[in-house]
Amino acid sequence: MLTVQNISFAYTTEPILKNVSFTIEKGQHIALIGASGCGKSTLLKIIYGLLDVHEGELYWKDKKILGPSFHLIPGQENMKYLSQGFELQPYRSVSENIGQYLSNFEPDLKKGRVNELLEIVEMTAFANIKVENLSGGQKQRVALAKALAKKPEILLLDEPFGNIDNFRRSALRRNLYKYLIRNKITSITATHDKTDILSFTDQTIVIRHGEIVAKENTVDLYQNPTDYYIASLFGEVNQIKLSSFSDTKDETILLIYPYELIINSKSTIKAEVKGAYFNGNHYLIEAIFNNQVIFIEHSKALKISEEIGIEIPEEIISLRQKKQKV
Numbered sequence: 001m002l003t004v005q006n007i008s009f010a011y012t013t014e015p016i017l018k019n020v021s022f023t024i025e026k027g028q029h030i031a032l033i034g035a036s037g038c039g040k041s042t043l044l045k046i047i048y049g050l051l052d053v054h055e056g057e058l059y060w061k062d063k064k065i066l067g068p069s070f071h072l073i074p075g076q077e078n079m080k081y082l083s084q085g086f087e088l089q090p091y092r093s094v095s096e097n098i099g100q101y102l103s104n105f106e107p108d109l110k111k112g113r114v115n116e117l118l119e120i121v122e123m124t125a126f127a128n129i130k131v132e133n134l135s136g137g138q139k140q141r142v143a144l145a146k147a148l149a150k151k152p153e154i155l156l157l158d159e160p161f162g163n164i165d166n167f168r169r170s171a172l173r174r175n176l177y178k179y180l181i182r183n184k185i186t187s188i189t190a191t192h193d194k195t196d197i198l199s200f201t202d203q204t205i206v207i208r209h210g211e212i213v214a215k216e217n218t219v220d221l222y223q224n225p226t227d228y229y230i231a232s233l234f235g236e237v238n239q240i241k242l243s244s245f246s247d248t249k250d251e252t253i254l255l256i257y258p259y260e261l262i263i264n265s266k267s268t269i270k271a272e273v274k275g276a277y278f279n280g281n282h283y284l285i286e287a288i289f290n291n292q293v294i295f296i297e298h299s300k301a302l303k304i305s306e307e308i309g310i311e312i313p314e315e316i317i318s319l320r321q322k323k324q325k326v
């Protein structure tokens, strides 16, 4: 188990992480989300032992994680941290980079392991190419394979798929998490991309201004966000007054995702279309409702200035009323 107990940290005088505590069970896959600059990378670096905390303690199993002041070589033996910079050797081949820290005593074993990792990151065809000749996304894949090479107990990933095109990204994510599950490797992934999170992580930790504001089952957190900040990290979200949809004086503001709003010409609740953005399998309709901009997913494009009727399913309203902090 990873135990993070009341840690606080600052680079200068400004606090970056404030009294952060959580635990992660062995084999769990955790997403770390939050607005840019909230402290995600800093937290990963602290867990890996690259920064000394000012207050608090961290443990992996029963062993205390110590920062660089206590180690000749910073970093934890049983962890790997894949930073946003790839830290590869440009003049060596892809295979040499991946196998850099693997023992040379059993060359066949090493070769087999490098080949297995090349397959996971779909870089077999590039095995003998020098890293300096690779694209950004290819380098990212090599760095990922290198991080996996010595089978870490915990893998810390900082925006691991940021440079990789959509086509490869989905396959790579599936390969990677299958591998992590098979090998019982715990992972923490800092990301801005909800597709990195939703299918692949058990729990999501949300950071805001250096503090943890949620640690919940990923699906529950997405389906029932407790506040606007959390919901907006998953994408577009509307804030709609309950009183504008039902016969109540309740001033509660509900968080409603664009896919949860329904366009229905029979509805007496009206909005005016301001834009329609093609998103592949749907259009994102921008509309004005009660003097505010709202977004609705719809199967067709709609005309600017068109009046539309909108509704929210009853079950969504009652679910949100129960969950939201108001």
Ligand SMILES: Nc1ncnc2c1ncn2[C@@H]1O[C@H](COP(=O)(O)OP(=O)(O)OP(=O)(O)O)[C@@H](O)[C@H]1O
Residues within 6 Å of the ligand: 011, 012, 016, 034, 035, 036, 037, 038, 039, 040, 041, 042, 043, 190
């Ligand atoms: N070496 C440093 N010295 C001083 N300040 C730093 C240093 N590294 C990061 N910071 C600051 O600490 C804060 C948190 O940075 P961090 O990189 O942890 O955020 P993040 O949540 O990972 O951001 P992003 O999502 O943009 O990668 C930011 O305000 C950043 O400017």
